[in-house]
Amino acid sequence: MTCTEFLAQLDEMLDQDAALPLRADLEEHLRECEHCEITLSTTRKTIEIYRSHELYELPEDLRERLHKAILAKCRKC
């Protein structure tokens, strides 16, 4: 398996849904290729880091203001 072939299956590896025979080939490639091993682990970390950080929080006072505005508009329609 080449790195390009591995990369084409990267999402399946990340989402853990590669079919078993394919998974064995991918894992064998990973054992031999530090480049792809790093690509996989750092891409996985990229997703985790974005998932675990709330980048755009909605403060409670703004939330309440939005709720009031939304419901007032809905009542009018």
Place this chain on the structure above:
Amino acid sequence: MSSSIQSQGAAEVHPDVLLVERARQGDMAAYEKLVKQYDRQVFRIAQHIVQNREDAEDVVQDAFLKAYEKLDQFQGNSKFYTWLVRIAVNESLMRLRKRRTGKMVSIDEEVETDEGSMPRDLADWSPDPEALYGQSEMGDILRRTIQGLPPGFRVVFVLRDVEGLSTEETAETLGLSIPAVKSRLLRARLQLRERLSRYFKRRNGKSAQGGAK
């Protein structure tokens, strides 16, 4: 109750569908529950697309108002949340177009770039990149990095990886094919990884030898 909702069978009805049904009959408390359930997600998605807080606030209002006006069109064969997100994404893109008058903004546009198609930065990351930066500095890095992605990649990454929609739901929400979602998601993930490497790579550590085969 409409026939499309009844046909799902009583045991399988999602609680949102019942709230939608009550809201259709004029129960504002039911609609308020839906607003409270999804306002944070809609705000986040809007912010990621419009990249401006004031516009994102307007999108939240407009999306929930539009959804309310169109409640009769909600069929119950998709989740209320994905239906709402589709409205919010469209509202966000409209705002973006207004702001950048004369410049078309579309999630359908093909993005001509090789960036991320083959990883170049082979350095491994620090074992705990989060320890390298304070919470607010980390937030700045993550915002700056994702804002640099083309809108069509950014929105796919946000829906699929941040908000946790399935590939199928992301495709349905954005009106894209499943292969298009998969290809954009891969490019988005790799581009973000490449850009974050500048901040997170091992300072004095090793990097992988050799290159792509």
